[in-house]
Amino acid sequence: DSGVTQTPKHLITATGQRVTLRCSPRSGDLSVYWYQQSLDQGLQFLIQYYNGEERAKGNILERFSAQQFPDLHSELNLSSLELGDSALYFCASSVDAGPNTGELFFGEGSRLTVL
Amino acid sequence: GENVEQHPSTLSVQEGDSAVIKCTYSDSASNYFPWYKQELGKGPQLIIDIRSNVGEKKDQRIAVTLNKTAKHFSLHITETQPEDSAVYFCAVVGYNFNKFYFGSGTKLNVKP
Numbered sequence: 001d002s003g004v005t006q007t008p009k010h011l012i013t014a015t016g017q018r019v020t021l022r023c024s025p026r027s028g029d030l031s032v033y034w035y036q037q038s039l040d041q042g043l044q045f046l047i048q049y050y051n052g053e054e055r056a057k058g059n060i061l062e063r064f065s066a067q068q069f070p071d072l073h074s075e076l077n078l079s080s081l082e083l084g085d086s087a088l089y090f091c092a093s094s095v096d097a098g099p100n101t102g103e104l105f106f107g108e109g110s111r112l113t114v115l
Numbered sequence: 116g117e118n119v120e121q122h123p124s125t126l127s128v129q130e131g132d133s134a135v136i137k138c139t140y141s142d143s144a145s146n147y148f149p150w151y152k153q154e155l156g157k158g159p160q161l162i163i164d165i166r167s168n169v170g171e172k173k174d175q176r177i178a179v180t181l182n183k184t185a186k187h188f189s190l191h192i193t194e195t196q197p198e199d200s201a202v203y204f205c206a207v208v209g210y211n212f213n214k215f216y217f218g219s220g221t222k223l224n225v226k227p
Contacts, residue, residue, distance in 0.1 A: 002158060033215065042121075042219040043159070043204060056214050090158055103149070104215060106158030 003027065006091050006107035014115055018079040021110045025072055025093030031055070032074040033104060034066055035090040043090065049074055081114045088112075117142045119207050121218025128195050129226050136221045138205035139187040147208035148181060148188045153220075154201045162203075163190070195225045 003026035013019055025032050034046040045058030049068035060066075063081075068074040078085060088111050092104040118141040128134050138148075146167035151159035165172045165179045165188065172179050176195075181188040192199055205218040 002160070004158070035217075043217040045214055045216065048214070058214065092158070103161045103164070104151075104159075106151075106160065108156070108158050 002105040002107065004091060004093050004105050004107035006089075006110050008110055009108065010111045010113075012113045012115065013081060015081055015083060017081050017114075018077065019081065019112065021076040021078070021089050021091075021112075023074045023076070023091030023093075023107060025074070025091075026095075026105050029093035029095050029105070030072065031094045031096060032068055032072070033092040033094070034060075034074070034076050035092065037088040037090060037109070039087070041087075046076070078112070081112075083114050086112055086114045117145060117207050117209065117214070117216040119205065119216045119218045121205050121221060123221060124219065125222045125224070127224045127226065130195060130197060132195055134192045134195055134199070134223055134225075136190045136203055136205070136223075137187060138189070138207070138218050139185075140207040140216075141186065142207070142209060143183075143186065145207045145209050148179070149206050149208070149215075150177075150179060150190045151204045151206065151217075152201045153204065159204055192223075195223075197225050197227050199223060200225045 005024040007022045030051045033048045035043040046060040048056040066076045088109045090109045092106045121138045149164035152162045153159040176193050178191045202220045207216045
């Protein structure tokens, strides 16, 4: 158990809909990362937050947004969903966001299926 | 952004043999190179990492080597066991540690 909690584990929805994925980082970790893993694909970096502030942006679509709340949990919002958004979405956390970042701790992912 | 290439995409070895997975990267400013193992239905988990001031690091049956000049690094697993079967990802992290760029993954199958 990495200590990172993601909900829901599975989600099935229709095209055009909007969903919210939630992540609770490990206790004490200030940095949260979101990744998308499509079928048999690698991990695509979406966005990173550190202590409530956006720190870095990757290949995140404009239809997607995220935020990190004062209690450090994070939410990834996916809107106007398309079939191609079906993927496993991972949240990861780390204690820091600078040179001492070291290990990322991953949750077990939220599997999104868009029909 | 960083371009990370990982090879091979699949690797099948006999139990007891060695396995080697290689990654190349493009940004010479990158300075942290972790390897993650993803078992079926789980999130990736760090198994070993190396920083740019070190050429090799070992932890029991696994080792990582780094060639900064050539911009490539490799994961070596010796005496493979069936429980080593998983998907392995390399990652490259820049000097500001803001972005972890992952390779496309290698599916390792260790046959008993």
